[in-house]
Amino acid sequence: MQKNLDKQFKKKVIGVAQDALIMGPDGLGDVFLEEVERACERLCLPYKSRGELKLNKAQIELISWDFRSLVELCQTLRTCREFWWKIGSAHVGSLKEFKAFLSKVEWELFIPKDAVVYIKVDSLQSKLYHEGLLKEEIENKLQSLKYELTQHELNSTFKIFVSQEKNRTNVYLSLNGESLYKRNYKKSFYAKAPIKEHLGAALFNLCKPKDSLSSNDLIYIPFAGSGTLGFEAILNLYNLRPMLWRDEFSMKEITGYPQASQKYLKKTADNELLNAEANFAKVEFLDSDEKTIEELEKNIACFSGVSTKLHFDVVKGDFFTHSPSDMDAKNVVVGLNPPYGIRLNAGENKTEFYKQIAEKLNELSSKSKSFSGFCLLPDEKSSFVFIEALKGFDTKLRHLTQGGKHIRVAVFESQ
Numbered sequence: 001m002q003k004n005l006d007k008q009f010k011k012k013v014i015g016v017a018q019d020a021l022i023m024g025p026d027g028l029g030d031v032f033l034e035e036v037e038r039a040c041e042r043l044c045l046p047y048k049s050r051g052e053l054k055l056n057k058a059q060i061e062l063i064s065w066d067f068r069s070l071v072e073l074c075q076t077l078r079t080c081r082e083f084w085w086k087i088g089s090a091h092v093g094s095l096k097e098f099k100a101f102l103s104k105v106e107w108e109l110f111i112p113k114d115a116v117v118y119i120k121v122d123s124l125q126s127k128l129y130h131e132g133l134l135k136e137e138i139e140n141k142l143q144s145l146k147y148e149l150t151q152h153e154l155n156s157t158f159k160i161f162v163s164q165e166k167n168r169t170n171v172y173l174s175l176n177g178e179s180l181y182k183r184n185y186k187k188s189f190y191a192k193a194p195i196k197e198h199l200g201a202a203l204f205n206l207c208k209p210k211d212s213l214s215s216n217d218l219i220y221i222p223f224a225g226s227g228t229l230g231f232e233a234i235l236n237l238y239n240l241r242p243m244l245w246r247d248e249f250s251m252k253e254i255t256g257y258p259q260a261s262q263k264y265l266k267k268t269a270d271n272e273l274l275n276a277e278a279n280f281a282k283v284e285f286l287d288s289d290e291k292t293i294e295e296l297e298k299n300i301a302c303f304s305g306v307s308t309k310l311h312f313d314v315v316k317g318d319f320f321t322h323s324p325s326d327m328d329a330k331n332v333v334v335g336l337n338p339p340y341g342i343r344l345n346a347g348e349n350k351t352e353f354y355k356q357i358a359e360k361l362n363e364l365s366s367k368s369k370s371f372s373g374f375c376l377l378p379d380e381k382s383s384f385v386f387i388e389a390l391k392g393f394d395t396k397l398r399h400l401t402q403g404g405k406h407i408r409v410a411v412f413e414s415q
Contacts, residue, residue, distance in 0.1 A: 005108070005109060005255040005256060006255060006256045008106075008109055008256070009109060009254070009255060009256025009257075010256060012106070012109065013067050013109075013256065014066075014067055014068070014256075014258065015048070017048075017049040017051060017064035017065060017066065018064075018065055018066070018067045018070060018085065018086070019051075019061065019062060019063050019064065019065070019085075019086040019089075020061070020062040020065065020070050020083065020084060020085050020086060020172075020175075021059060021060075021061055021062075021084040021086065021170075021172060022036070022059065022060050022062065022073075022077070022080050022082065022083050022084065023058060023059055023080065023081050023082040023083075023084075024058045024059070024060065024079050024080055024081065024198070024202070025058060025079055025081070025196075025198055025199045025202045025400060025402075026057075026058045026400055026401040026402070027058070027398065027399055027400030027401055028058070028079070028199075028202045028206075028398065028400055029055055029056075029057050029058045029059075030055075031079060031202045031205050031206060032055075032058060032060065032079045032080070032202065033053065033055045033060060034205070035077060035078065035079050035201075035202075035205060036053060036060055036073070036077065036080075037053065039073055039076050039077055040053070040069075040073070043069055043072055043073075044072065044264070044265065044268045045066075045068040045069065045071070045072050045261050045264065045265060046066075046068065047065070047066035047068055047069045048066050049064050049065060049066050050064075050065060050066070050069070051063045051064030051065045052064070067085075067258070068258055068261050070083070070085060070175065071175070071251060071257075071258065071261060071262070071265070072261075072265055074175045074176055074180070074249065074251065075241060075242065075243035075246075075249065075265065075269075076241045076242070076243070077180070077242075078197075078198065078201035078232070078235055078236055078242055079198050079201045079202045079205065080180050080198060081179050081180050081181050081196070081198045082174065082176065082179060082180065083174065083175045083176045083180065084161050084172035084173070084174055084175075085172060085173050085174075085175050085251075086170055086171070086172050087105060087106075087110050087171050087172065087173050088101070088104070088105040088169075088170070088171035089168070089169065089170045089171070090104070090168075090169055091167055091168060091169075092128065092164070092167060092168070092169040093128075093167045094128075095128065095133070095137070098128060098134065098137060098164075098169060099137055099141075101169055102137060102138060102141045103141070105171055107141075107142065107145055107147075108145065109255075109256075110173055110254060111147065111158050111173070111254075112158075112253050112254065112255060113146065113147075115147060115148070115157050115158040115253070116148045116149075116150050116155060116156050116157045116158070117142060117147050117148065117149050117150065117156060117157075117158050117159070117160060118149075118150050118151075118152070118153045118155070118156035118158070118159045118160070119135055119138050119139065119142075119149070119159075119160045119162070120153075120159065120160065120161045120162070121134050121135045121138070121161075121162045121164070122161075122162070122163050122164065122165075123164040123165075124163075124164070124165045124166075125165060125166050126164045126165060126166055126167065128164050131164075134162065134164060135162075138160070138162060156177075157177065157250055157253070158173065158174065158177065158250050158253075159173070159174035159177065159250070160172070160173060160174075161173075161174070174250060175249060175250065175251040176249055176250065176251070177248065177249055177250030177251075178248070180198060180242070181196045181197040181198040181199075182197070182246070183197050183231070183242050183245050183246055184245050184246040184247075184248070185231055185245040185246075185299070185302055185303040186226060186227070186228075186231075186299045186302060186303075187298045187299055187301075187302045188226065188295035188296075188298045188299055189226060190226065190291065190292065190295035194225065194226060194228060195228055195229065195337050195376070195402065196402060197228055197231075197232055199400070199402055200228050200229050200232035200335070201232050201235065201236050202400075203229075203232075203335065203374050203409060203411075204229075204232055204233050204236040204237060204333075204335065204374075205236055206374060206396075206398065206409075206411045207333065207335075207372045207373050207374050207411050207412070207413065208236075208237065208333075208372075209331050209333060209370055209372050209413075210370070211331060211370070212279070213237055213238075213279060213281045213331060213333070214279050214281065214331075215278065215279055215280060215281060215282075215311075216281075216329075216330060217281040217282075217330050217331040217332065217333075218281055218282055218283075218284060218324060218327065218330050218331070218332045218333070218368075219233045219234070219237070219281050219282070219283040219284070219332075219333050219334075219335075220283075220284050220286070220324055220332055220333070220334040220335075220364075220373075221233070221283065221284065221285050221286065221334070221335050222286045222287075222319040222334070222336055222338075223286070223287065223319065223336060223337055223338050223339055224285035224286055224287040224292070224293075224296055224314070225287065225292060225296070225337065225339070226292075226295065226296060226299055227285060227296050227299045227300060227303070229335035229337060230283045230285055230312070230335070231299075231303050232335075233283065233333060233335060234280070234283065234303075234310065237281075237333065238276040238279070238280070239272070239276075240269075240272060240273060240276060241269045241272065243265070243266070243269055244269055244270075244273055244306050245303070245306060273306065273307060277307055277309035278309075280307075280309050280310055280311060281311075281331075281333075282311045282312075282313060283310075283311065283312045283313070284312075284313045284314075284315060284324050285300075285312065285313065285314045285315065286315045286317055286319060286322060287314075287315075287316065288316065288317065288318050288319075290316065293314055293316055296314060297314060300312045300314070319357070319360060320356060320360055323363070323364060323367070324364075327364065327367040327368045328367060328368070328369075329368075329369050330368050330369055331368070331369055331370045331371075332364070332365075332368045332369075332370070332371045332372075332373075333372055333373055334361070334364075334371070334372075334373035334374075335373055335374060336357065336373065336374065336375040336376065337375075337376045338353070338354075338357065338375070338376065350378060350379070350381075350382050351381055351382050351385040352385075353382075354375075354377060354382045354383075354385055354386040354389075355385045355386065355389045357375065357386065358385075358386045358387075358388075358389035358390045359389055361373075361375075361390065361393075361412070362389075362390065362391050362392070365392060365393070365414050368414075370413075370414055371393075371413070371414040372412065372413040372414065373411075373412060374409050374410060374411045374412070375409070375410050375412075376407055376408070376409055377407075377408040377409065377410060378408075379408070380408070382408075383397055383408045383410060386410055387410055390410075390412060392414060392415050393412040393413060393414055393415060394412065394413050394414075394415055395410055395411065395412045395413075396410070396411045396412075397409070397410055397411075398410075398411060
């Protein structure tokens, strides 16, 4: 049975062009597409087919790509949060046709028998608008094949996404399993006001300095929290693959998965890390809370497990009074996610707070060779005051969402 599935997988998957749907950060589709295009240019695994990319807001369709390219991209992209591989598609106009279609999907070729499966269904502008009924039909089909199902995504080992749009049904299987922003480089999640990793990745892609960073340069992360922005700075400014920190992807459990390709990809990622090590800039974390710093140290130890060349300093202090030492002749990249909802009490002046942040950035910029970065902002008024107070910078304001919340980000670079 196992050998037969291997042969079928090679014939029907490895040997045939595949499609996928990948999800990026809301509001930053252009940054997402740019990263995907760059990743496609540096593919290291061999491929028989190389198709096209179609951007739709924060989603990208990959049409007619080699499965090994999908495997590589899933472990390489930093701004991607979900990687859905299309395993079935058909014109469906009735519940009877939907049931017939489900019977034609080769579930056992794609999902191992011991999998715990989570099902998500979306229906848009379709006669088959009842998502609960469609989900029930899929559950019945998978239960008839003896699969274990779960209603909780976190309890699953495999995820299925069924999209019913107009009269077209697409069935997708997650290649990642757990969402891709879960990098596996943290041990502690104590800090409040977190930012998801794929969003932090996108922001550092927006503020990359003109010159590549060297070991003489500085990555500065005030309001450090759990360390997400400092870690994402390393991944994105040095173009490292998240697979260096995360080994578990549900696709690796598929019968017929290309293990030889996986070994070569791992070797390539390790070599890329070795080549980057000589140029690692120092990352300086700053936070005023002692417990936050204690937990941050645990995350630094976890993140640093891949390389002894990583250089992190942790400073306990206040952003408005502290300045990193020896900033002269350095390229500095700064990422700011001020905990305005925590630091500021009710009735305090938010706009004055962000004006002071901008003025501090002006001071720091005057001491460095080049200075670039971003700052997350809570509202339009604070954004206006912050940008107005910045002097000697080229600045852009971007709008994005996280967890249903509207976030503004000022991206700046010294002139």
